[in-house]
Amino acid sequence: MSVILTDIWRHFTRANHDKKHPFRYGVLGTQSLIKGEIAMRTVVMRRFNIDAYAIDCYTDYRSPKVQQIQANQQVSWLFYHARQKLQIRLKATAIIHHNNDLTRQMWQQLPQYARRDYLTINAPSSHTHSSNVDYLSTDNDAYFCIITSHITAIDYLQLSRDQHQRLLFIKNQQSGTFETKQLVP
Numbered sequence: 001m002s003v004i005l006t007d008i009w010r011h012f013t014r015a016n017h018d019k020k021h022p023f024r025y026g027v028l029g030t031q032s033l034i035k036g037e038i039a040m041r042t043v044v045m046r047r048f049n050i051d052a053y054a055i056d057c058y059t060d061y062r063s064p065k066v067q068q069i070q071a072n073q074q075v076s077w078l079f080y081h082a083r084q085k086l087q088i089r090l091k092a093t094a095i096i097h098h099n100n101d102l103t104r105q106m107w108q109q110l111p112q113y114a115r116r117d118y119l120t121i122n123a124p125s126s127h128t129h130s131s132n133v134d135y136l137s138t139d140n141d142a143y144f145c146i147i148t149s150h151i152t153a154i155d156y157l158q159l160s161r162d163q164h165q166r167l168l169f170i171k172n173q174q175s176g177t178f179e180t181k182q183l184v185p
């Protein structure tokens, strides 16, 4: 495996445990349901699974991003490590986990305060006339869902004063390994 690909996995693995790692937050891009529009939002990268080359984030099942992924599984991720001047763009195929063993297991591990994000009575992104938000009880996991993004391609850009470096890693679906192409930065 290329040294650079190993380094990319090392960053994501570190972000698993280190809440201060810049890759802990990423921008998840999906295709909007409004024709011609693109949808992006910051989310917490909850888990990187190196065996499956997959990253998980948590969300509310009622949120627009879930409907968008149900309509089109192709998603993009953007990460930037400012100190290292490293940009990683991912292409991935997303799967929604809802009301299954994985969501039940992860829900049990979520602290009470963190569960609130998935407990609003009214759906996220719905219109409201009040700044007060009403919540369901903290044992209700009805809307908790996990988006698992299986990485299919990685666009790597390392900025450097000497010379920028840009590589494209594309997953070979047969072998499951990543093939490297060098790009003009």
Ligand SMILES: Cc1cc2nc3c(=O)[nH]c(=O)nc-3n(C[C@H](O)[C@H](O)[C@H](O)COP(=O)(O)O)c2cc1C
Pocket: 025, 039, 040, 041, 042, 043, 044, 045, 057, 058, 059, 060, 063, 064, 065, 066, 124, 125
């Ligand atoms: C720092 C930060 C972290 C966030 N983390 C999450 C997250 O892990 N999951 C999530 O659904 N929304 C998260 N959000 C909110 C989203 O950016 C977005 O506003 C919300 O999910 C609605 O997105 P949608 O309408 O496109 O579905 C986060 C926002 C910020 C600013």
